[in-house]
């Protein structure tokens with residue numbers, strides 16, 4: 395099916411892009427990698443009269459290190475992040491998650507900012523970036539603001555972005571010593587979206603106990619969710635296999651698990667426990683080497 399007609403705009407600067415969004419208001423949509431928006435347009439589930447393509451806007455791609463953080467342009471593709479040397483070294487969880495998104499076409503076109511703005515409840519980036527305590531920089535008619543990824547995503551396909559705002563950057567604080575993460579995912583065999591995805595970031599103290607852990611789940615609920623019970627059960631405990639197993643068994647506590655074509659609620663609770671255990675164990679093993 396073809397999309398409804400629309401007018402295409404390709405601004406060269408951020409201020410031009412913001413001006414177009416201001417001028418066309420509700421009738422305009424931002425276009426990034428096109429991997430989620432264009433399918434919706436072809437199904438006529440989205441019918442924007444104006445598309446504001448961000449791909450020619452300067453300064454929205456790439457990764458750089460500054461002020462104790464990695465600053466990732468919102469238009470950076472999944473493929474670029476999977477192969478980025480600095481991401482592989484400093485945030486191996488992010489590189490491994492990016493490499494598991496969709497297929498080669500999706501990874502070469504889809505962007506980290508597009509994934510966050512789209513807020514699919516089975517997407518990989520939200521879980522990884524919540525576990526990494528990342529924030530996004532947002533530009534809009536009233537200037538710039540910063541939002542934690544945890545506060546950006548408010549529901550299925552729903553964010554706290556205001557009209558006329560767009561994402562320009564993702565900021566990930568660099569992990570301290572003896573801290574690392576891992577991502578474990580069961581992909582849907584057709585789409586590769588997560589049936590379950592678990593991102594775990596763990597920090598160890600000098601005695602090998604868990605100082606803190608941040609564990610985020612995707613695919614299981616209406617939006618990315620912290621596994622608070624797992625985090626509490628790990629904190630201050632010895633980083634060993636039996637502690638991790640007992641803590642991970644609590645992964646689905648408090649979640650409203652939905653039965654769907656990928657499995658029953660009981661199956662999903664079991665997946666949550668198993669994938670959490672795998673992610674936390676790998677995060678601990680990486681943290682010991684750092």
Ligand SMILES: Cc1cc2nc3c(=O)[nH]c(=O)nc-3n(C[C@H](O)[C@H](O)[C@H](O)COP(=O)(O)OP(=O)(O)OC[C@H]3O[C@@H](n4cnc5c(N)ncnc54)[C@H](O)[C@@H]3O)c2cc1C
Nearest residue numbers: 426427428429430431496504505508511517518561586587
């Ligand atoms: C076959 C297939 C398989 C996929 N598999 C996976 C998977 O395994 N895991 C996964 O996580 N994702 C998967 N995806 C989704 C993919 O990651 C998309 O790239 C992503 O969700 C959207 O990014 P995009 O850059 O393509 O955004 P677009 O499709 O261009 O835009 C998506 C939405 O975000 C808005 N938007 C885009 N950029 C910005 C911005 N900078 N500021 C504000 N709003 C913005 C747009 O207006 C639109 O509403 C898959 C997609 C396909 C088609």
